[in-house]
Amino acid sequence: MNNRRTFIKKSGLFLAAASIPSYGFLLPKGNRKLGVALVGLGNYSSTQLAPAMLKTKHCELRGIVTGSPEKIPVWQKKYGIKDSNIYNYENMDSIANNPEIDVIYIVLPTGLHAQYAIKAANTGKHVWCEKPMARTAEECRQIIQACDQNNVKLSIGYRMQHEDNTQTIMKWAKTKPFGTIKYLKAEAGYYGNPMNPWKLKKKMGGGAMYDMGVYPLNAARYSTGLEPIAVSATHTTNRPELFTEVDETTIFQLEFPEGIVANCKTSFGESLNNLEINCRNGWYYLRPFQSYSGVKGKASDGTVLKPFGKNQQAVQMDDDAMAIINDTPVLVPGTDGLKDIVILEKIYESAATGGKRISLI
Incomplete structure (x- = not known):
């Protein structure tokens, strides 16, 4: 136990010679469970993803990648993870030789997504990457290229697009039951005190726009079914002594074809959780729209969008697993994550000029 890091490193090297069959792929196709390795054992992995995996039909937590040896015994006791399925960031390449692992899920600070998503793709395993996809559009393209070259699927962790009420909003963008969309409002934020240290670091992909801003940004896109043609944005802060490198609050406006305007806001200094769509013949909303549970809403005709009721x-993860098992397209591919980061970079560019309108076409 005292030399846990050395042990884990050796176990990874030992695994390179192993030839244990993947019991998941010996099951009938409909009952197949994919072995997932989580990369990064921070708050989201420990409080959301790992517990959720116990509720899936097609996934099983079989591996972990961590730089914190002290976490290993806790995770092994809780999830029964084998010594041979434990890795650190230096030896995670050897997952390539582990048939028990089918998917590598990147759950690290945004600034590390590209480095480890590419490393994951090069093992030949399928890649799931948390949102936002990466810090830059170029990094997103590098991830997509690595997955394409290794012939593995890539899915971005936009959980909202898998949620029932959100999918209703996405459907209405196409069917237009309340007429053409005129304008919308999308807001997501929380009051961070204290703040997670890495979220205050620009190099790590910190800032409200990266962390929470992709929710209203992605929502504006899926609520309209369109891509924006222009953006303008400004940053504000009430705690300049804390937010020295990144934005505390970003207010941005997206212009879409057909004259649709989306007014959006994200913040580390204010509680925000609202999506409103106004149409020619009515309106509808989700409030809250991006919470882990309890997403609900209403429409002007009296329609009530009740909470999803599922994790x-x-x-x-089950949706993404079935895409792998059946070799069908994933719901949120890398190209969707890339589109958000292309727009996000322009949002920062506009904010740097004090709100100048920037064309996206």
């Missing part, structure tokens, strides 16, 4: 992360 969002479990549904997300």
Whole structure:
């Protein structure tokens, strides 16, 4: 136990010579369970993804990648993970030789997504990557290229697109039951005190826009079914002594074809959780729209969108697992994550000019 890191490193090297069959793939196709390895054992992995995996039908937590040896015994006791399925960041390449692992899920600070998603793709395992996809559009393209070259599927962890009420909003963008969309409002934020240290670091992909801003950004896109043609944005802060490198609050406006305007806001200094769509003949909303549970809403005709009632992360992982098992397209591919980061970079560019309108076409 005292030399846990050395042990784990050796176990990874030992695994390279192993030839244990993947029991998941010996099951009938409909009952197949994919072995998932979580990369990064922070708050989201420990409080959301790992517990949710116990509720899935097609996934099983079989491996972990961590730089914190002291976490290993806790995770092994709780989830029964084998010594041979434990890795650190230096030897995770050897997952390539482990047939028990089918998927590598990147759950690290945004600034590390590209480095480890590419490393994961190069093992030949399928890649799930948390949102936002990466810090830059170029990094997103590198991840997509690595997955394509290794012929593995890539899915981005936009859990909301797997949620029932959100999918109703996405459907209405196409069917237009209340007429054409005129404008919408999308807001997501929380009051961070204290703040997670890495979320205050620009190099790590910190800032409200990266962490929470992708929710209203992605929502504006899926609520309209369109891509924005222009953006303008501004940053504000009430705690400049804390937010020295990144944005505390970002207010941005997206212009879409057909004259649709989306007014959006994200913040580390204010509780925000609202999606409103206004149409020619009515309106509808989700409030809250991006919470882990209890997403609900209403429409102007009296329609009530009741809470989903299922674990969002479990549904997300099962959906992505079935895409692998059946070799069908994933719901949220890398190209969707890339589109958000292309727009996000322009949001920062506009904010740096004090709100200048920037064309996206």
